[in-house]
Amino acid sequence: MLAEKRRSALDAIFFPKAIAFVGASNNMNKWGFLILHNLIMGGYEGPVYPVNPKEKNILGLPAYPSVAAIPHPVDQAIFTIPAEQIPPAIAEAGRKGVRAGIVISAGMGELGEPGKALEAEMVEQARRYGMVLVGPNGQGYACPQSKLYPWMPAFLPPHGPIALISQSGNIQTWILQYLERVGFGVSKTVSMGNAADLQAGDYLRYLKDDPETRVIVLYLEGLNQGREFFSAAQEVSPRKPVVLVKAGRTEAGARAARSHTGVLAGADRVFAAACGQAGIVRADTLEQAAIYAAAFAGIPLPAGKRVGIVTGGGGLGVIAADACVAEGLTVAELGPRTCARLQKLLPPWWVPGNPVDMVAGLGYAGPREVIPVLFEEGEVDGVIMIGLGWAHGMVETYLKHSPLRKLTDLTPFIADRLKRDREYNNRLADLIEKYGKPLYMVGPAVAHAIERGWEGMSDILRRGYMIFPTIESAVQAFAAMAEYRRLRELHQAPEVRPAAPAPVRALER
Template identity: 50%
Template sequence: MLDRMQAMEKIFSPRSVAFLGASNNRAKWGGIIFRNLRKGGFQGAIYPVNPGEKEVQGFKAYPKVSDIPGEVDLAVFTIPARLVPEAISDCVRKGVPAGVVISAGFAELGDEGRALQDEMVRRAKAGGMVLVGPNGQGIAVPKLGFFPWMPVLRPEPGAIGIVSQSGNVSTVFCEQLAEYGFGCSKIVSAGNCADVGWADYLEYLGRDPDTGVILLYVEGMDDGRSFFEAARCASRAKPVVVLKSGRTAAGTRAAASHTGVLAGSDHVFSSCCRQAGIVRAETVEEAVLLAATFVSSPLPGGRRVGIVTGGGGYGVITADAAARAGLDLVKLSDETIERLRKFLPPWWSPNNPVDMAAGLGAYGGPMDLLPILLESGEVDGAIFLSAGWVYPMVDPLKADKDFHDSDRPEIRALVDQDVDFCRRLAEYARGSDKPLLLHSNVARLAIRRRYPGLLEIIKRGLLLYPDIESVTRGFSALAERKEFLSRADR
């Protein structure tokens, strides 16, 4: 019998999959998810299990898992809840080590459903079988083209591992990460967490070489102590970002009806997160951006930050946001100011943020100023505001227009200049041992509208922050992690 982590490995890298409830009806979950599985590019064996069909979507079907001639590493369940416990027993007889129970109708429905869920888990544990779910939408491993899940969505491979108690939230995480150019290692819709729980996921992803950052959506848990112990262990190896709901009385009631879990005290949860090194997000987008931050930036030595901006108003707003985020907007030394002054117009007011004061073109630019700041020894990292400023000027945002093919030479020249600048900016940021975080007002449009300069940044694995609040929060989160690791090493 495999140990728990070995059995979990079969969830994410199976050689063969039995799909219970596979259907020829493309309107049913069993039809949709089976199609996603077979169309994703998975190279292992696929065995549909349906006693009412001889063939499902071109694959030979089997009445029961025990009728399958070869070994089965993973079973996926989309059959009615009342049939799952006996199907689990059949899998145990076959020697299946792992299962993903997508079926709903368990603890989230009350006492009767909880009893059915408990019986399912009892049979699985008796046979050494681990179970994801129930009441989820499946899992995905993009690197393997493995998509036994509900959404017709195939994220790119990447370094962010996602576990979510909501299938919908896991989908939104993936969609928003893709919007900024980031992919995923593993994605799990954990549902009720009846068997495989938070501690298991944290231990597995903490060890997983393909996962650089762990991103969780949590509604509640039965064993908070094991969660935080596992999270503290995982946090020493890689960042853990958590979005926790059920923070209000209304949210707690909603969590209980959604996944049948207890949300618990939000104050206690926040305190434990700080102790365990977990970075807590307030919104879905913040969770996504924080996860991408940790993938794309080195850690700063502290909270001292330098800011370079092309507009004074944005610099003032960013100064306020930096202060709210607990960052130190340091006063620059006379020596550094004199070095900067050589590249700035006479009307520049010496300060941090460094406002280029409409001197672009006639004077120096960001690639003159940022190295002076980052190499001064006076800051732990820098923020550059408004990369891609040219695109709102030349892109009409209409489907029948494409500035890439413009016959106006002045527009083409602006875009070409921006491509060269963004390439140099991205290469400098990538080569810096200090974080250089890049903000763009059109970050959310960069991939969709194919802004060529900003794509130079994105394809080098850097995050473009869409607003001032997210870029300052990103720097603060990097500093927060540095502080945790320093405490943990004592």
């Protein structure tokens, strides 16, 4: 269990009252400039004190020669100074009452000895003063709730229900970009760097009780403290899904990992078994980790592996059926009663069965009528619905540039399409909430819709639901969620689900 003192110090990472920036710079090519710029641009509302003995003013803020010289209380310090200066600077910050340090600086443990000695000295200083440390050799962290982005990447992900902890800054950025593409932001995200002090298990335990976090994503290459990590995961996973992507699954990958971090990747089968026992969901790729997280954030868990497929295009249904088999799911058989009910809703030439091919186009009647039948008859554990109302939302952007605006008033047409789009999308979200069963909606244009801020698409994302960019990603998420549910039942963990998904603000930038 995370000692109360350390938990409170962790609070100083995500909710600092005042920040000292040690190594702040006016040189636009230095991290001391770029990270401070992000910190200011993100909109953090507390005081920020740049520390640099050579400057009077940095990015419009008065600078101080040292942390000790700051005439106000400070509870967080960010360090971008050279590695050899870090241990005394940590001690100085500790004496000042700083409880959390973010060490961006590289040149420590990752270089072997004597970097490791320097790193150990840094941790010793921090512990002496009860400080916790992020890093070193990370790219920083972000907490959108606090408008806090003291990090390297040149973008500010929005607030969302997903926490992301990564052993690699590069990969943190990649996963965040995959999340953005499906409309999701983060509650908290940390680049662990060398994890000299705070470990994956510490972050996990902290996030367990974080009300902003519904799903935790981890990227790991190796583990310093494997037993402690799995014990933390086992504690957290019944409450919140923990999605892990780990490099080094194959022999070639493990060899590469060894030369990268010096950590022995070990037999993947052993690692996989430990994950299963700890209730961890593994993702195979970075993109998949993002998609799983977004799916877990809003969609109810399927009770089993029986899939209903509702499709606006026959070929899309065939592709989905193929994908279900590949992922170990079952394309559910529909009984005669279900088919009879569906036949009343569909054209006379409809061929009864699953996939439910809407034949004459999905139209707007589809979800209102067909999906409830599948949910009510109980032969499926969830529905994959292919083809969405996005095509109509698209019309808006498209017709903006129409030369026909001169000839015809397109306003009522566009307004009508958007209204139907919005009703359609809200109806889909309503169905999930009414039946408490999972609906996996697939449409290839979701990334575009998010980029362009299409109104017709926004509602469903604002309600916290996911639209999958490919059929395969939806099918894989279904399988991962069914497996998570199975693992949780295996461990007889109580079901804990918040009443409503956390809001997604990706669309409100």
